[in-house]
Amino acid sequence: MAVGTAMVALVIGVAVLGPMLAPHTPTQFVQRPYALPSAKALLGTDGLGRDVLSRVLNGGFSVLWMSLAATAIGAALGTTIGLVAGYSRSIIDDVLMWLTDVVLAFPQVVLVLLFVSMLGPQLWLIVLVVSISHAPRVARMVRGVTIEIVNQPFIEAAETIGVPTRDILLRELLPNLVTPLMVEIGLRMTWSIGIVAGISFLGFGIQPPASDWGLMISENRDGLILQPFGVLAPLAMIAVFTIGTNLLAEAISRSASNIGDVSPNT
Amino acid sequence: MNVVEVDRLNVEVSRTRARVARDVCFEIEAGKILALVGESGSGKTTVAMALLGHTRRGATITGGTVRLAGADILSLDRDSLRAMRGRDVSYIPQNPGIALNPSQRVGRQVAEVLETHGIGLPEKRRERVAAALQDVALPSDDAFLNRYPHELSGGQQQRLMIAMAFIAKPRAIVLDEPTTGLDILTQAHVLSTIRDMCRRHKVCALYITHDLAVVAEIADSVMVMLKGEIVEVGDKDQVLHRPAHRYTRSLLAAAPDITAFKASKGSARAEPLADKAKLAVLSGKNLSKSFGRLQVLHGLNFELRSGEVLALVGQSGSGKTTLGRSLMGLSGGCSGEIRFKGDLLPAALFDRSNDQRRTLQYIYQNPHASMNPRRTIAENVSSPFQHFFGMSRRDAHRRSVDLLAELSLPKSIADAFPREISGGECQRASIARALACSPDVIICDEITSALDVSVQASIIKLLQDLSRERGLALLFITHNIALVASIADSVAVMQGGTIVDYGPTARVLGEPRHPYTIELIEKTPSVSLSRR
Numbered sequence: 001m002a003v004g005t006a007m008v009a010l011v012i013g014v015a016v017l018g019p020m021l022a023p024h025t026p027t028q029f030v031q032r033p034y035a036l037p038s039a040k041a042l043l044g045t046d047g048l049g050r051d052v053l054s055r056v057l058n059g060g061f062s063v064l065w066m067s068l069a070a071t072a073i074g075a076a077l078g079t080t081i082g083l084v085a086g087y088s089r090s091i092i093d094d095v096l097m098w099l100t101d102v103v104l105a106f107p108q109v110v111l112v113l114l115f116v117s118m119l120g121p122q123l124w125l126i127v128l129v130v131s132i133s134h135a136p137r138v139a140r141m142v143r144g145v146t147i148e149i150v151n152q153p154f155i156e157a158a159e160t161i162g163v164p165t166r167d168i169l170l171r172e173l174l175p176n177l178v179t180p181l182m183v184e185i186g187l188r189m190t191w192s193i194g195i196v197a198g199i200s201f202l203g204f205g206i207q208p209p210a211s212d213w214g215l216m217i218s219e220n221r222d223g224l225i226l227q228p229f230g231v232l233a234p235l236a237m238i239a240v241f242t243i244g245t246n247l248l249a250e251a252i253s254r255s256a257s258n259i260g261d262v263s264p265n266t
Numbered sequence: 267m268n269v270v271e272v273d274r275l276n277v278e279v280s281r282t283r284a285r286v287a288r289d290v291c292f293e294i295e296a297g298k299i300l301a302l303v304g305e306s307g308s309g310k311t312t313v314a315m316a317l318l319g320h321t322r323r324g325a326t327i328t329g330g331t332v333r334l335a336g337a338d339i340l341s342l343d344r345d346s347l348r349a350m351r352g353r354d355v356s357y358i359p360q361n362p363g364i365a366l367n368p369s370q371r372v373g374r375q376v377a378e379v380l381e382t383h384g385i386g387l388p389e390k391r392r393e394r395v396a397a398a399l400q401d402v403a404l405p406s407d408d409a410f411l412n413r414y415p416h417e418l419s420g421g422q423q424q425r426l427m428i429a430m431a432f433i434a435k436p437r438a439i440v441l442d443e444p445t446t447g448l449d450i451l452t453q454a455h456v457l458s459t460i461r462d463m464c465r466r467h468k469v470c471a472l473y474i475t476h477d478l479a480v481v482a483e484i485a486d487s488v489m490v491m492l493k494g495e496i497v498e499v500g501d502k503d504q505v506l507h508r509p510a511h512r513y514t515r516s517l518l519a520a521a522p523d524i525t526a527f528k529a530s531k532g533s534a535r536a537e538p539l540a541d542k543a544k545l546a547v548l549s550g551k552n553l554s555k556s557f558g559r560l561q562v563l564h565g566l567n568f569e570l571r572s573g574e575v576l577a578l579v580g581q582s583g584s585g586k587t588t589l590g591r592s593l594m595g596l597s598g599g600c601s602g603e604i605r606f607k608g609d610l611l612p613a614a615l616f617d618r619s620n621d622q623r624r625t626l627q628y629i630y631q632n633p634h635a636s637m638n639p640r641r642t643i644a645e646n647v648s649s650p651f652q653h654f655f656g657m658s659r660r661d662a663h664r665r666s667v668d669l670l671a672e673l674s675l676p677k678s679i680a681d682a683f684p685r686e687i688s689g690g691e692c693q694r695a696s697i698a699r700a701l702a703c704s705p706d707v708i709i710c711d712e713i714t715s716a717l718d719v720s721v722q723a724s725i726i727k728l729l730q731d732l733s734r735e736r737g738l739a740l741l742f743i744t745h746n747i748a749l750v751a752s753i754a755d756s757v758a759v760m761q762g763g764t765i766v767d768y769g770p771t772a773r774v775l776g777e778p779r780h781p782y783t784i785e786l787i788e789k790t791p792s793v794s795l796s797r798r
Contacts, residue, residue: 003401157696159615160594161703162623162653175640255627 001251009242011237015060026211030054034227043229046220056233059211062200063238066127067192073191075185078138079177081216083169085139086146088118097143108195110135112170113204121204130195134188142177143183149176179253186249191244197238213238269437269470270317275330276322277312277494286312286325288494294470297579299461301473301485301502303517305718306689309494310474314440315471316340318355319347330702335437353383356431358442360425366415373411376430383470385434385507394790395573398433402426402459420582423450425459432463440465441473445480449745453456454789457484476718478521479748479791482506490514506793520723523773524748524790545570546605547739548593548626548707553602555585555592561599562588564763570707575733577750577771579786586743589760590709593741594628607706622652627705631712633692637684643670643695644680669698671726690721709741714749726753747790751775759783 023042024030027050031038035045043052085096106114108130115129116122149155150173158172197214199205206212208219213234220230270293277287286309296302304310315321316332319339332339334355342350352355359365366517367375376395380386385396396406403426405408415423424444431439440665441460445453461484475481481488481502488505490498490513498511509515527784548570555563562585570576578586592600592613599613606626612618637646644666650734651662667680673694684692693713710729715720721782729755732738742754749759750771759767759782778784 153630153632154638157628157630157636157699158638158649159626160623161598161650161699162620163649164653167540168652171641172638176638182584 001248002253004244004247004249004251005036007240008248011060011241011244012064013055014057014237017059018057022051022052022057024051024054024083026050026055026058027209028054034223036227037229041212043233044227046216046230047223052216052220052227052230055211055216056213056237059216059234060237061102062123062206062212063193063196063214063241064182066130066196066205067189068131070127070134070192070196071185072188073127074134074188075138075181077131077135079174079181080141081135081139081256082142082144083173083177086143087150087165087169087173089150093143096139098187100139103133103136104140106133108191109198112195112199116193116199119208123205126196126205127197130192132191132239138181139186141180145177145180148188149173182249182253186246186253189245189249193238193242193245246258267296267297270294271331271333272313272316273314273331273333275332276328277309277316277325278392281324281326285328286494287316290330290491290494290496291491292496292499294472296437296470297465297468298486299464299471299473299476299484300708301481301488302491303478303481303488304491305476305477305720308491309440310491312494313441313491314357314474316438317438318351318357320351323441347612349383352379352436353385353434354436355438355440356434356436356771358424358427358431358439358441358444360446362427363415363420363447365427366423366560368415370414372415372418372426373415376426376433377414379430379433382436392595393674394433398429399426401432401463402429403455406430417438419452420448421456421793424448424456428456428459428463432467432469437469439469439471440767441471443475444473446475446477450747450786450789451581453480454483454791457791460484469655477517477791478506478522478719478793482793483791491516495729516604516721518793520720521793522719522723522726522746522748522752524751524787524792542630545572546570547607548741549605550589550593551603551605553592553600553604555588555600562763563592565602566763566765566770568758570741570763572706572739573733573737574756575730576756577744577754577757578741578743578760579745579747579750579757581745582670585763586745586759586760587711588763590711590741590743591627593709594626596628609787620654624703625706627700627703627708629693629696629708629713630764631708632688632716633696634684634711636696637699639684641689642681642683643692646684647695647699647702654703666698666702669702671697673698673701687723689717690725693717693721693725694728697725697732701732705738707741708737709743712745715744715746722749729753747775747786748792 029049030041030051031045031049033045033047035041035050037044041051041053046052046055083095085093086120111133112129115125119125142237155168155172158168163172196205200212200214201217201218206215208215216234217231272290272292275287275290276285278285290313291298301775302310302313312322312325314582316327317340321327327340373395378396380391382392399406404422404425418426430604445456447454457480463495470685472605473484485502487500488502489496490511491649492513498505498509499516505514509518544571550568552564554561566589578589580586591597593604595613595615595618604611606622611622644663647666647670648662651665652659657665670680675691675694679687679691679695714725717725729740735738744750754771756770758765759774767778767783774783775787778787
């Protein structure tokens with residue numbers, strides 16, 4: 001828990017406070033291109049002579065908000081679909097599952113590239129498409145768990161004491177989904193970070209000269225031998241973020257599962 | 267000769283250092299059955315597991331010796347213990363449905379015991395499996411051996427477990443409530459199989475149970491356990507008929523007995539009911555129900571008057587739960603005419619009015635499963651107040667706390683989660699939830715079968731009081747015909763989806779007319795009618 005929290009806090013801190021701490025602006029010419037670390041530029045410079053440290057400190061926010069937003073929207077959408085499908089046990093279930101299958105058929109990155117190439121590199125579009133591509137994956141999981149829980153008598157008991165359907169979904173079922181949902185959200189967050197960073201690596205995300213971790217890896221990979229920190233620094237940040245979210249999600253789900261367990265006593 | 271000798275056995279929970287077994291001493295002779303009686307949490311299973319050199323995770327054996335045919339089990343290392351289990355001492359668990367591997371065929375599963383211990387020649391093993399199955403009166407042809415556990419009935423599964431336990435010819439066998447999940451006729455069969463096998467193979471058995479009537483049926487001697495200590499040991503007749511310890515006496519008093527109805531019930535309540543003939547709150551006419559092509563209910567008729575307790579008795583699979591659920595409108599309802607307080611009741615739950623839903627309530631067999639595990643008891647109980655009476659969350663909470671107190675539950679329970687409280691407390695809480703609806707009729711589906719005898723008695727008492735005070739009508743579904751004697755005004759006996767016998771309790775139990783009722787009553791174990 002502590003390690004995960006620390007890692008995530010570090011990344012969020014860098015992304016949010018970084019721009020204030022940066023010694024230079026992200027676009028300022030500091031030294032000759034691909035200069036190795038020195039007192040002037042602690043992590044060296046990139047291909048255009050800009051300070052790598054300043055660019056790393058400035059480049060986190062886009063990855064952070066985009067992956068968070070995509071995960072949140074995707075998880076909310078997927079949970080809703082999964083709950084409705086799992087609880088309805090009717091044609092609604094079938095239709096929703098067919099729809100999710102269609103989305104699932106596209107690899108996530110390909111789906112994003114398809115839309116971005118049609119509608120242009122817009123950040124909200126990336127967030128939206130990534131979240132839509134997450135939704136069926138979350139929905140599948142939520143539906144599976146829901147079906148299992150729905151068969152337990154306490155849901156039936158809630159029906160017989162007149163609890164409206166909306167409350168059954170939100171107040172009877174949802175709390176019992178917390179554990180698997182946290183794990184899933186952690187996993188989806190990891191994927192979001194990867195896809196968002198990957199898309200900007202491919203040049204479809206944030207446009208130069210703005211700074212972005214994914215973009216930096218792409219910009220500086222030509223100088224990898226000359227000045228490895230241009231690639232390694234943003235890479236390390238992405239790695240810390242990904243691993244941190246995973247550890248944190250796992251810790252949260254573990255403490256949540258201590259509250260009560262779905263497993264019947266029979 | 268004593269096969270099992272246990273001397274001053276102590277078991278502790280490592281974390282809290284609480285002793286779950288305290289200076290337990292006993293021995294069992296070859297071919298004899300020792301019954302270990304006690305409530306859940308008394309340490310029965312802990313003691314039984316020690317015979318296998320095993321403790322539950324988090325517990326340790328802190329002292330004493332366990333000898334099996336002279337050898338000290340507790341001094342064995344892991345490998346020798348593993349070799350011993352299943353070969354010298356075997357175990358039959360409570361729920362065979364869970365204990366059997368669902369993806370392994372029956373024959374392989376039985377043969378596995380022989381393979382693991384390298385007993386007999388590989389080519390002879392099939393014969394030996396067949397012989398073991400014949401021993402417990404199961405078919406031994408290839409078709410049966412190739413079945414999966416879920417294709418067997420509960421009784422067959424348990425007999426299969428018995429066959430597996432006996433196949434390696436162990437010296438001792440430990441049985442942990444092996445008949446608890448079975449209905450009476452199956453139980454009678456399983457009990458006689460166990461008794462037979464122990465006598466024939468000269469195997470001594472430790473039989474754990476909380477059901478004294480079963481003890482009367484099967485045991486040679488009895489040992490009573492309370493809070494980790496043995497409070498009474500002795501010959502069966504002595505313990506059951508001349509109990510020395512106070513606790514044993516209270517257990518005996520709490521055990522429902524089929525012969526009890528003559529004393530407490532009968533004609534006294536039959537007459538006032540006749541006056542209120544027009545007050546039938548719930549009645550069914552020609553109720554039928556099919557699952558696909560399988561018809562499970564065949565044109566049932568019954569009537570339940572306010573304040574009346576109608577017991578629905580039958581073996582598992584007789585359709586009694588299906589009837590209860592159909593009346594509730596669950597799983598799609600049934601065909602036929604259900605009248606509730608004079609009005610025709612729609613078949614499906616979702617077609618019923620709020621008022622109809624509120625006044626017809628259902629209590630489940632497993633209290634823990636029927637409560638939302640992620641919400642506190644008070645939150646679970648307050649739902650009806652919010653949804654049927656439109657109370658605010660705070661008012662509903664206050665009312666449910668009051669209601670829990672009325673059912674003599676301790677205050678701390680309100681904020682506890684279901685899994686933190688005992689089965690009896692949880693069942694009381696689910697009764698509270700049903701009462702929160704101010705119902706006219708409550709359908710109780712095997713609500714005491716998961717509970718200890720003394721807890722069962724207190725729940726029955728509670729229901730009787732409620733029925734008397736509030737004029738509640740109860741439809742009491744059970745497979746335990748002994749329980750019927752102590753609670754019901756009238757009884758309907760179900761077999762194969764039809765009601766075969768129906769009438770006042772005194773008549774049905776006292777002068778049973780249908781052969782099936784007679785069989786049920788005869789096969790019901792009873793402390794006072796104990797026979798060998």
